[in-house]
Amino acid sequence: MSPLTNKRVTRQRQLVYDCVIDRKDHPSANEVFVDLQSSGIGLATVYRQLSAMVDEGILKSFEHSGQIRYDRLVTPHAHFVCSVCDEIWDVDLPKNIFSMAPVESNADIEELDLTWKGICKACK
């Protein structure tokens, strides 16, 4: 568990965090809940802990087909989504992407969301 937090280390918090880290993919709250079902954790706790961890900066989140997905990778990166199997991969951002911010916005860019869409190797 990350030290960057002054929250109580409950059994449930540890379970949720470990689940996202171990899965290595981009689970929804419900997928984490299903994984931890046998532990007796409550659904509300899964939702609470996941969004708390995003606030604390130890997890990231993004929207995908109407639901929030969680990501253990918190450094800036992009995603590739297969339009056939709907799987998601972490991919690198283009080099110097932040220098390509639109002048129209006339603003300091804090972050960006970049998702590439296509058909993955397996589906092709």
Add this chain to the structure above:
Amino acid sequence: MSPLTNKRVTRQRQLVYDCVIDRKDHPSANEVFVDLQSSGIGLATVYRQLSAMVDEGILKSFEHSGQIRYDRLVTPHAHFVCSVCDEIWDVDLPKNIFSMAPVESNADIEELDLTWKGICKACK
């Protein structure tokens, strides 16, 4: 109304389309519904027509804080979102962005979603 469709031109379809075109922003289905309330249109019809128009390619859509937003601009472009006022602007994609597709994906890119986030001029 775009000619690219063989759908029946109902009064409701015309109203929904004109609303999105006239607004010039990125309304949700409910915002379109509220605009058209006085016409007596049904909420389900607004949802149906908007998603139909996206399927037909005469409108685009994207997810924004848990809801689907509709965009009259169907050519490839990015968005800038202000983290303070939550307003959304259409902005140009970086030049040659499609040539920067990640090699990891090993796939043909069909499209991409790019959203810049920061504080807009007005909020700064």
Add this chain to the structure above:
DNA sequence: AACATAATGATTATCATTATCATTAAGAAA
């Protein structure tokens, strides 16, 4: 004018997420 059927509107259902609140348990203090 008649017809076939796509579209509509009212409503219900679904799904993801958040709020509520009584109970439990971390972790600090005694």
Add this chain to the structure above:
DNA sequence: TTTCTTAATGATAATGATAATCATTATGTT
């Protein structure tokens, strides 16, 4: 170790966005 404060939990209800259902209406064709 026991006590104590209060954050966290779990069960459940509430919310909000969107999709599905179905009887009725109206478009566009014959």
